[in-house]
Amino acid sequence: MILELLKRLEETIRQAARTALDADLPPLSFQYPPRPEMGDLASTVAFDLAKTLRRKPREIAEALAGALGQAPPLRKAEVAGGGYLNLFLDRGTVALDIQAHLRAPRPPARREGRSIVEHTSINPNKAAHIGHLRNSTLGDTFVRVLRHRGHEVGIQNYIDDTGVQVADVVVGFRHLEKKGPAEVLALAAGEKFDYYCWDLYARVGDFYAGDPARKAIQGETLHGIEKGEGEDARLGEIVATHIVDCHLATMARLGIGYDLLAHESDILRLHFWDRAFELLKQSGAIRLEEEGKNQGCWVLAMGGGAENEATGAEAGKGGIDEDKIIVRSSGTVTYTGKDIAYQLWKLGKLDRDFRYRRHATRPGLWTTTSAEGEPGAPVFGHATQVFNVIDVGQSYPQRVVKAGVAALGYAAEAERSYHLAYEKVVLSPATARALGYEVSPEEGAVKVSGRKGLGVKGDDLVDALQAKAKQEIDSRDPGRPEADKDAAARAIAVGALRYFLLKFSRNRIITFDMEEALAFVGETGPYIQNAVVRARNILAKVQAEGHDAAALLEKAPRLDLGALWAGEEGQEVWSLLLLMARTDEVAEQAVRSQEVAVLAKHAFAVAQAFHSYYQKPAYSVLYAESDDLRAFRTSVVDAFLRGMQVLTGLLGIPIPDRM
Secondary structure (H helix, E strand, C coil), rough: CCCHHHHHHHHHHHHHHHHCCCCCCCCCCCEECCCCCHEEEEEEEHHHHHHCCCCCHHHHHHHHHHCCCCCEEEEEEEEEEEEEEEEEHHHHHHHHHHHHHCCCCCCCCCCCEEEEEECCCCCCCCCCCCCHHHHHHHHHHHHHHHHHCCEEEEEEEEECCHHHHHHHHHHHHHCCCCCCHHHHHHHHHCHHCCCCCCCHHHHHHHHHCCCCCHHHHHHHHHHHHHHCCCCHHHHHHHHHHHHHHHHHHHHCCCCCCCCEEEEEHHHHHHHHHHHHHHHHHHHEEEEECCCCCCCEEEECCCCCCHHECCCCHCCCCCCCCCCCEEEECCCCEEEHCCCCHHHHHCCCCCCCCEEECCCCCCCCEEEEEECCCCCCCCCCCCEEEEEEEHHHHHHHHHHHHHHHHCCCCCHHHHHHHHEECCCCEEHHHHHHHHHHCCCCCCCCCCCEEECCCCCEEEHHHHHHHHHHHHHHHHHHCCCCCHHHHHHHHHHHHHHHHHHHCCEEEEEEEEEECHHHCCCHHHHHCCHHHHHHHHHHHHHHHHHHHHCCHHHHHHHHCCCCHHHHHHHHHHHHHHHHHHHHHHHHHHHHHEEEEEEECHHHHHHHHHHHHHHHHHCCHHHHCCEEEEHHHHHHHHHHHHHHHHHHHHHHHHHHCCCCCCC
């Protein structure tokens, strides 16, 4: 709502500038003063105009303040310091507008074009772990925010079903366990197949380490899977299909879903890479090296310069990107080459398309296929912008993909190919011990390694959080029905986990701690959930005490509360409403910065402001001194609930009936 108000206010100031200064203003921006006595909004427009008008900023600000007067939606305008323009809004009028917007939100204007957000994209060879949960939670929340701001978004999950990780599990089944397709299929039909493969994958690593010659088995197996023929390919298909189903179930526990599962095997079998290779050669984007260390390879020139600086293994010895091998001298394409082809398809720049079929068990979910497709599939691909949620370790390959797209003449499309990079998640020693891991006294954090079988499986973590939440509920309310306890524990566990993974900026390494995540006080998901449950309880008690909540809400807009707005309670309510009005502004900031942590912080600030207000006995709804005051306070609780419904929906935080 604040975005609409700021537009109106900007036009009011522009008109004042024309009247008082005969000047047209540059684009305006507003700040939020740190203290209420300094105003509700502030502008530095006078400093921006000073050079053009050749006048002192304070003189300009005084002229603008005089011309503004009490023009709606202002109560007054004041000048501070050397030329700051402090703006005070008409609280009663604007508060009514905020509450009306919360009751009947106006949808944002539909944005042109289409976005694709690809997230999760776990190798289908073992159970999802806590790092994957960060990926998926970030991606899912970013999708929610984009859609909230009027973007059409397609959600994709890339399934690398022909990679070495799947090949390694196949090696484990064939060479360690001597199992064929029928036996693996029977095993996959049982429970915890992803856990079984987690352990098997780690054992295969030991198998290779025991005899380096065994690595050749991996190459042979991978070749068979890529060709799609023989027992290795059948085993690979069984493993990938059933592990993906396990991943979907894990993510569904956190409220995370997808529109399309895109399989690498279909990219190969529908010849996406072959076509992209032709285009890259025809355009001169890649070249065949005839000598040197890359002899016989097709390489993409990455150029040089400060804009291409990289570190470590990502760069050449001089700190500048080296030419990137796209096709090895053996004729095999690198992962990056296939990613270039896939990115071209996402952007609608590859004259190839997948075939599609509905997922067997999940309504609304589609999957690619290289076999015959089904009719009725939505339009996939053809995006104007693409957001790939991948860990920070993939920053260099993502730059190569962008370079490949740009080298084909699609510079604008390359610029609209974004990498939402994020750092890893480690465990606090206390949490690692609680989950059954041995931790040495000197360890400050516990890292994970899928190759070594070390790490917290996503389902184990959710289970542990849920069990711990239920223990807390048992201690507070032992008489509650078990089904109610379980439902509340599930909601609290999901809210705790999602908020913890979202509240840190993407470039921060997270040390996950269960006790911290589940705390009912502090910056946590349960704190936010508790604020909403508390507000619901207030309205329920109002009704239970014989007051008609609906009638009170209907009465509230007609009240004359001028004196209250000027008092201490009015100031607290105003701060809360103005903060809630900023939700769309913060959501827009999250889109522009590609950083959903700002929205998580905002939700916490709103919950904190509500707790601060209603923990004061003097502001009780039930024991209000008059029916008018009760109506006013009831309307504030209602506004908070409506505002938090939007925020918790964007963050994917469920709200239990009771904490």
